[in-house]
Amino acid sequence: MTRNKSNVSGSGFIAGTLSRFSRLFENELYCERYAANGRLLQSLDPRFKIVVVLAYMIYGNFVSNIAVLVGIAIVAAMYAGASGLPLCDFIRRTWLYLPLIVFLFSLPGATGFFSGGAPVLYLVPASAGSRGLYFTSAGLLMALRVSLRTGDSLSFAFLLLMTTRWSDITGALRSMHLPEIFVTVLNMAYRYIFLIAQIGTSMMQARHIRTIGRIRPASDRRFVSNSAGQLFVRVHQMSEDIYSAMKLRGYDGSMISLRAMKADTLDWLFLLINLVIILILNLGGYIL
Amino acid sequence: MNTTIFKLEDLTFSYPMGEPVLSDFSLSIDKGQRVCILGANGCGKSTLLKILAGLLVPQSGDFSAFGNKINAAALKKDAARSYHRRVGYIFQDSDVQLFSSNVREELAFGPLQLGLPKDQVLSKVDDMAGQLGIEKLLDKPPYHLSGGEKKKVAIASVLITDPEVLILDEPTNDLDPRSQTWLLKLLRGLGAEGKTLIFATHNLELVPHVADRAVLFGEDHRIHADQPVRQLLSDTAMLQRVNLVDEHFHTHPWDFE
Numbered sequence: 001m002t003r004n005k006s007n008v009s010g011s012g013f014i015a016g017t018l019s020r021f022s023r024l025f026e027n028e029l030y031c032e033r034y035a036a037n038g039r040l041l042q043s044l045d046p047r048f049k050i051v052v053v054l055a056y057m058i059y060g061n062f063v064s065n066i067a068v069l070v071g072i073a074i075v076a077a078m079y080a081g082a083s084g085l086p087l088c089d090f091i092r093r094t095w096l097y098l099p100l101i102v103f104l105f106s107l108p109g110a111t112g113f114f115s116g117g118a119p120v121l122y123l124v125p126a127s128a129g130s131r132g133l134y135f136t137s138a139g140l141l142m143a144l145r146v147s148l149r150t151g152d153s154l155s156f157a158f159l160l161l162m163t164t165r166w167s168d169i170t171g172a173l174r175s176m177h178l179p180e181i182f183v184t185v186l187n188m189a190y191r192y193i194f195l196i197a198q199i200g201t202s203m204m205q206a207r208h209i210r211t212i213g214r215i216r217p218a219s220d221r222r223f224v225s226n227s228a229g230q231l232f233v234r235v236h237q238m239s240e241d242i243y244s245a246m247k248l249r250g251y252d253g254s255m256i257s258l259r260a261m262k263a264d265t266l267d268w269l270f271l272l273i274n275l276v277i278i279l280i281l282n283l284g285g286y287i288l
Numbered sequence: 289m290n291t292t293i294f295k296l297e298d299l300t301f302s303y304p305m306g307e308p309v310l311s312d313f314s315l316s317i318d319k320g321q322r323v324c325i326l327g328a329n330g331c332g333k334s335t336l337l338k339i340l341a342g343l344l345v346p347q348s349g350d351f352s353a354f355g356n357k358i359n360a361a362a363l364k365k366d367a368a369r370s371y372h373r374r375v376g377y378i379f380q381d382s383d384v385q386l387f388s389s390n391v392r393e394e395l396a397f398g399p400l401q402l403g404l405p406k407d408q409v410l411s412k413v414d415d416m417a418g419q420l421g422i423e424k425l426l427d428k429p430p431y432h433l434s435g436g437e438k439k440k441v442a443i444a445s446v447l448i449t450d451p452e453v454l455i456l457d458e459p460t461n462d463l464d465p466r467s468q469t470w471l472l473k474l475l476r477g478l479g480a481e482g483k484t485l486i487f488a489t490h491n492l493e494l495v496p497h498v499a500d501r502a503v504l505f506g507e508d509h510r511i512h513a514d515q516p517v518r519q520l521l522s523d524t525a526m527l528q529r530v531n532l533v534d535e536h537f538h539t540h541p542w543d544f545e
Contacts, residue, residue: 165429166389166429167389167390167393170389187388188387191386191387191388191429191430191431192387194431195383238381238383238384241381241384242384242385242387244338244343244384245379245384245385246387247343247368247372248341248342248343248372248375248376248377248446249372249397249398249401249445249446250369250372250398250401250402251397251401252365252368252369252401256400256403258392258393258396258400258406258409258410
């Protein structure tokens with residue numbers, strides 16, 4: 001899978017914003033394509049996937065053994081492979097940005113100032129009257145642990161989103177007895193974010209094609225605040241029409257949904273296998 | 289037998305802090321009529337359609353539908369639900385009408401809220417999708433649809449509850465010529481089935497093919513003519529007086545075929 005490049009030309013704030021809007025749509029199309037490919041995770045009941053994903057996330061956030069955290073990451077990568085997701089892209093999206101940033105931001109806490117333990121690497125050598133500035137082993141392990149936990153959670157969240165249609169996720173949340181209004185709001189927010197992004201893109205493009213030469217940052221800021229205001233007014237009008245459209249089709253505040261989910265043997269087996277994997281990881285954590 | 293579906297007498301409506309959009313307005317629409325509302329932008333066409341759909345309530349005057357007086361009290365909870373079951377409304381902007389996460393759920397929304405059992409709803413969804421040729425779209429999310437597909441889904445989502453009256457606000461907006469022809473055939477078919485059709489449009493080529501009667505609004509928000517469509521469209525001087533067309537507008541005999 002090659003990553004789609006944004007088709008927005010130019011540089012600067014407007015081109016950058018257009019490019020981000022454009023990536024939002026690409027990302028959605030990318031998710032839809034993999035959610036429909038019928039491989040391992042795609043064929044499972046979304047409720048079971050949500051339970052398993054949450055189990056790994058919660059377990060990963062309680063465990064402190066680095067090997068177990070790496071093990072969880074390997075499990076996520078194996079599931080990605082078995083579900084037909086391109087592994088390089090999966091790793092890039094989950095591990096390259098956020099966990100790395102979290103690790104770098106945790107580094108100050110890994111120095112001798114904040115964490116005790118044996119020095120591993122000196123940044124400023126010790127001298128008479130000064131202990132110097134160094135990373136401690138406990139501090140580095142702490143930073144690595146935080147980064148791995150972030151990566152693990154991100155991997156499983158990403159797995160869920162990439163292998164499940166949004167409508168199935170919200171359907172599963174509904175059948176798991178989350179408040180109806182919460183799921184409806186979530187669903188509609190997801191539905192209309194694309195429309196709002198489309199309106200935003202058109203506004204940005206209208207400005208982009210009339211822009212000649214450089215624009216002062218102050219003018220850019222004014223444009224953004226004006227656009228945000230205009231977008232708000234349009235979305236407000238639209239929200240009233242959406243509510244009217246719902247009322248016209250019988251909505252009176254309590255939503256009745258079509259979705260009915262049915263678990264089969266494969267789903268229960270999936271749940272059982274993952275419980276066993278978590279038990280093995282936990283046992284391994286005690287041994288290592 | 290009384291066949292009047294909508295009766296509006298001396299009706300006045302204005303939006304908060306605004307000038308009256310309709311004042312001393314009277315109109316009557318009979319069952320099975322195909323009525324087209326014409327007029328320049330901002331003359332009150334959409335407001336009238338929203339009043340007929342029970343979305344807006346006039347400040348004064350009498351409005352009755354299906355023999356019952358319609359006011360704010362008559363449009364609450366169960367009464368509103370039964371009114372909306374009989375009157376379907378298709379918005380100008382299809383996007384506001386497509387709020388579910390995929391087309392199947394969109395089509396099922398109305399029948400489900402009206403209390404039909406799920407297996408019956410699913411069968412109705414399949415039937416409706418087959419009738420409008422949108423079976424392939426059923427599992428798609430609305431934001432992946434083209435303008436024409438969105439309009440088809442919006443129409444299907446209303447027709448699935450089988451309303452007696454269908455109100456359409458600028459139905460041909462954002463439609464390519466092929467989709468416009470599709471819509472025209474659909475509306476003719478619905479008219480032949482006996483449904484009451486009321487629509488506002490600027491597409492004067494469409495009007496003679498779908499409507500029997502035309503109501504012409506002026507920029508003063510009053511009715512300037514209420515005539516058979518062909519008669520009204522032939523009177524270009526009147527159409528110019530209400531600023532709907534310019535001097536280059538003309539009709540051909542084949543427009544009415």
